Amino acid sequence: MTQVLELQFETVAGKTATFAIDAPKPKVTAEEIQKVMQTIIAKNVFDGQAGTLIAMSGARIVDRQVTEFDLKIE
Amino acid sequence: MAKVNFLGATLRLKYVAGHNAQNEPMFTTKTYRNLNSSHTAEDLVEVAYAIASLSSHALDSIVKQETTDLS
Numbered sequence: 001m002t003q004v005l006e007l008q009f010e011t012v013a014g015k016t017a018t019f020a021i022d023a024p025k026p027k028v029t030a031e032e033i034q035k036v037m038q039t040i041i042a043k044n045v046f047d048g049q050a051g052t053l054i055a056m057s058g059a060r061i062v063d064r065q066v067t068e069f070d071l072k073i074e
Numbered sequence: 075m076a077k078v079n080f081l082g083a084t085l086r087l088k089y090v091a092g093h094n095a096q097n098e099p100m101f102t103t104k105t106y107r108n109l110n111s112s113h114t115a116e117d118l119v120e121v122a123y124a125i126a127s128l129s130s131h132a133l134d135s136i137v138k139q140e141t142t143d144l145s
Binding site: 005017019020021022023024025026028032033035036039040043044045046047048049052 | 085089091102104106107108109110111112113117118120121124125127128129130131
């Protein structure tokens, strides 16, 4: 199972910007995530087409299950 | 005097994702696009550490890649 932590921000244009973090720490807390998101907003280093990040909009962990098939490849 | 026009910059975080059979570190890189032109190196480092603090991988290095238009 692969896990990705997604941080979602609201931008000044009213759009959502997503930051993905691979292999999130197990048992990461909402408080820790909130602190990091506040740091990202406060430091204001990102500015995409949709504009500056202005607020937190959400955070989620996405699980991905990958099943490989055993193919006979010559 | 040449003109330097900022086009864009990305933040690349290099992590140690594990070790191979020879116990050599294996790296993985995560890229964050859309850095603005007004950031400082200090702010960037702080943001990089903040992002890396949520990962179970150890942060190996922080790279900023900037593209500029020269004329």
